[in-house]
Amino acid sequence: MRLTNEHGISLPLAVWLLHDEYDHINEPNYISATSLLKSTRQLVLQRRIIAEDREIDISSYLASRFGNAVHDSIDKAWTVSGNKAMKMLGYPEKIWSNIRVNPSQEQLAANPAIIPVWIEQRSFREVLIGSTVFKIGGKFDMVLDGRLFDTKTTSVYSYLLGRKDGDYAMQGGIYRWLNPELITSDHIYIQFLFTDWQRIRSKVDENYPKTKALEYPVELPSLDETENFIRNKLAEVQRYKDAPDEQIPYCTDKELWRGETVYKYYGNAAKTTGRSTRNFDDKSEAHAFMASKGGEGVVIAVPGEVKACEYCPAFSICRQKDQYFVDVN
Structure with missing residues (x-):
């Protein structure tokens, strides 16, 4: 991989942009939950690219680093001071005193009163398509009391359009398919943190979010619908893995994020x-x-x-x- 810095980003920020603690999975037949939401064309073609031969400008990491920074901060808050914060918010002692982040099975067995908060847990399942075994994996943000929470740093415009609701639903559906024993709610609770929120607009536009943070529930597909989606997507990836470019289905307008005509x-x-x-x-x-x-x-x-x-x-x-x-x- 060859790095460029076409926009002259300073050294302090450049080092931050290149800092990556994510536990990437480098296996030939591994596909993540979020990758399954991509178009068949993108999935097929990106698997043909040798990462070492790509040229990447470090500015392309900005969006993901903002998102990672928020996720890391939320994780740390729950791990270090979650109980203290819940006490300050007025939750009863029987709740805040029993909160445990990612407890072990031994802890759960020893203390039935524990209220587990599952954060950044990765899980896997294998799917056989023809003679090929695909490994599907995903790491959810948080599961609390059977409810799945996912934080999104995005623009208000993206929220108002609602074009990604289907992706949010299927992403949550795949996480539930991977973790049916932990995720029991029929919704994913999107935690929007808006990057371009404007206080003035919130006062004059009734459809505009009233705060910079907003919870947005999205209904999940059934487990059967989710598995059918996964199998169909994997079957397409398998079908076109060696096909010439002109035979691979084109990305749709939705997948292209095309604006309105x-x-x-x-x-x-x-x-x-x-x-x-x-x-x-x-x-x-x-x-x-x-x-x-x-x-x-x-x-x-x-x-x-x-x-x-x-x-x-x-x-x-x-x-x-x-x-x-x-x-x-």
Whole structure:
């Protein structure tokens, strides 16, 4: 792996960005719970890339390091002062005095009053697809009283759109499939920490979150639905593992994080290179407006911007991305 620092990030921050304590699993047929949420194309192509031959700019680690920093801080808070904090919050002694973070089986057997808080626990299951055994694994954030909690540092815009609710549901479903004895609730409780929250907007927009932190429950798929999803995704990975690029299914607009299509009306059909007369989110509204102008002009659909490709580890070898990016090689 070759590192670059195209944006001149300072040495103090560069060292932080390259600090990684995550227990990565480097096994050929291992796929993580979060990786299963990726498109088949991305999964297949990224498995073809030899990590040592990739060039990575250290700025690409910024988002993950922010997230890791928050997770590490939450873990430390529960481990060091969880009982003290619950006491300060007014919880009864029979609860806070019996809280234990990641207790051993011996501790649980010796003291039935223990209330376990499971944090950052990794588990595995094997799935046979044809003659190939895949190892599925995942490390959840927290399980408390059978409820699964997952912290997300993200923009308010992402929350308001709700486009990732399906991914949150399936991620939680896979964690429950891996840990059915620990996770008994039918929901995953997303703990949003907004990176761009604005106090002023929270006062004037009724749909805008009122605080920088928000719990958001999402219903989980059934265990059968989850296993079917896992098996279907693995079967596709197996089917296309050696297929040429043009035969691998393209990423969908949702997987590409494509923005909404804008319908631009130009009053003069011969002049469409400059600023449009008016923009519409709905195609029928755009054509209705053109009709109100006597049918003159033209409506041009401009597809939304593709955003996911720039974060994809298979960017360098994917041919689909060539439709959206020019002069990238």
